[in-house]
Amino acid sequence: MPVPGVSIQIGPPLVNLLFDQSAATDADLVFGAGFVAPRDDVTVLASLPLPVVTIKFIPPARAELLAELPALTVSTLLLRPSVPLSVVGASLPGVVFSGEVRYYSRTQRPTVGQTEHLWQVAKQAEDGSTQGQQDAASTPAGWNAFWRRTLSLPQGIAHKLPPVLAAAPEQRDARHQDATRLQDLTRFAHQDATRFEVARQGLFQNAGPLRDATQFRHQDGDRSKRAGRVAPWQTAILVTRGQGSDFQSAQPELRGWRGRYQEAVPPPPGISRWVVPEPPVPQPCYTPSPHLLFAALTATDGHLLLLCENHTDPPPPDGEPVVVPVRRVYFVINDVTLHRVPDGTPVPVFNLSLSLDAASWAWGFDAVLPAKAESLVAPGTASGPVELVASVNGTTFRVLAENISRERIFGDASIRISGRGRNAVLAAPYAPVMTFSNTEGRTARQLMDDVLTVNGIPLGWMVDWGLTDWNIPAGVFARQGTWIEALTAIAGAAGGYLIPHPSDQSIRVRHRYPVAPWEWNTLTPDFVLPVDAVARESLRWLEKPAYNRVFVSGQDVGVLGQVTRAGTAGDVLAPMVVDALITEAAAARQRGIAVLADTGHQIEVSLRLPVLAETGIIEPGAFVEYQDGSVTRLGLVRSTQIEAGMPEVWQTLGVQGYA
Secondary structure, three states, rough: OOOOHHHOOOOOOOOOOOOOOOOOOOOOOOOOOOOOOOOEEOEEOOOOOOOOOOEOOOOOOOOOOOOOOOOOOOOOOOOOOOOOOOOOOOOOOOOOEEOOOOOOOEOOOOOHHHOOOOOOOOOOOHHHOOOOOOOOOOOOOOOOOOOOOOOOOOOOOOOOHHHHHOOOOOOOOOOOOOOOOOOOOOOOOOOOOOOOOOOOOOOOOOOOOEEEEOOOOOOOOHHHHHHHOOOOOOOOOOOOOOOOOOOOOOOOOEEEEEOOOOOOOOOOOOOOOOOOOOOOOOOOOOOOOOOOOOOOOOOOOOOOOOOOOOOOOOOOOOOEEEEEOOOOOOOOOOOOEEEEEOOOOOOOEEEEEEEEOOOOOEEEEEEEHHHHHHHHHHHOOOOEEEEEEEEOOEEEEEEEEEEEEEEOOOEEEEEEEEEEEEHHHHHHOOOOEEEEEEOOOOOOOHHHHHHEOOOOOOOOOOOOOOOOOEEEEEOEEEEEHHHHHHHHHHHOOEEEEEHHHHHHHOEEEEEEOOOOOHHHHOOOOOOEEEEEHHOOOEEEEEEEOOOOOEEEEOOOOOOOOEEEOOOOHHHHHHHHOOOEEEEEEEHHHHHHHHHHHHHOOOOEEEEEEEEEOOOOOOOOOOEEEEEEEEEEEEEEEEEEEEEOOEEEEEEEEEEEEEE
């Protein structure tokens, strides 16, 4: 609706554009990009001959007068950048607005042509716009099409056809035309086929009924032949006989049940006495006596050393040797017993012996019993030998009575039993022959744990690993035999051997030479034995080749190691060692040390001594320092033999030393 007194001119169809800058190189038109004004608020206050009018600039780039402005003439209105002009809520009668209006936002604006934004208000730019689809101009000249209407241009056109086309079907060539009906020579990809019932073939057709040869996966069976009908799903017949499962209905078994809490019953008439057991009284250290008994020579320093007669010294801390003092008399109270497992029935025994060496993986056992004890050790109807517990001065051994023989002389009869330690159940004839392998990469320590399983379930045996572990790739370990044979093969690959625990289900894996012999001078022994504590000593000198270099190799995926004794020329080669489990340098080094250590001048020493309270039973693998006359020697225990014939108990140590 026109406003009185206001002249509003609508832009003509053609508008002149005034460019105040040179043309851009990218063919884009930028309006008002070169004007930078000091920042001002968006709201501009204009002082006119009327009350203050608020002028607001609101995008996009066009100006609108939203108020009634009678007699308002705008001579020059400059908006940079292009924003609309809005005069809100004002009436300007008879006011001529003349001058230049500028919008100062005090904002540094970069060149619009250099501003990038993913989403912005697009501006119409007719010039230079390129689009993939546009209205095509009709330009027949130069068009190339397969099918079009021919223009009649007889002048300058050369073609083989005359001006007037005559119907010549024989010479007419067209990509698509009406085909001439030629029944004999014309071929079409799709045509009406002649109906030949006999020779016609189709992917889908009506099948002829052949009831004798028709087969269906699901059909109505003949009820008279149900005995021979087979179907994947059918009605199951209840079969209760011979059915077994891990979980089934248990039969009530009332005998032998025990419970911590049970139903109370009223006490019967009478007097009930509650006896409180007294705590055990510690054994006194000295037997009450007014006399002093000196068991050792007089000390030169004037001090009296008092020893407890009824006290056993505790084992020394780790790393400290057990030193047996020099005494005039060594008192030993021997205690040897033999019991049957699991009822604990005592078995009378005349004498017994136990033995173990580095080449064995089980304790050997031998005992002589009276003839009346035959029923206690005979297997009877049991599936295996009788298990016994032998205790020698506090050390417990669990053994199996595998062999029994009887001897009878006039007026006397006895039986002799022999066997092995409890880990004999891992070997023949108690263990089956199996095939062991590793389907995935394992360490030697993990491989031993895998061997001591049945279908992935542990047997209950523990491995006390004492070697330097190494990795074994998948498919390298392949062994057929019993459990103990597989364990021996793994330990022997790195120069180790197995030491059984006397009573527990544990196997210790130790190196034959924990420290190389040429480094024994820096070693602290486990036991120090004076010559006074040894009842008998025997020596034997040995001479072995002085090898100082050995080649140790694996097989398919192993390594080849050259182990040379430090400080030597490495000119005396030992026979090459080949083992499939030598897959890393750690295994090759340990095996090489075991070969080079068992060389040169050696001494085999046999020491017979009692089972003292300080030492107990010394097992193979312990380092012992002993006196050889005026020379102190250090050796490695290779064998232990215990002879218990009451009242005497002796242990004989086989010690390997070097001259």
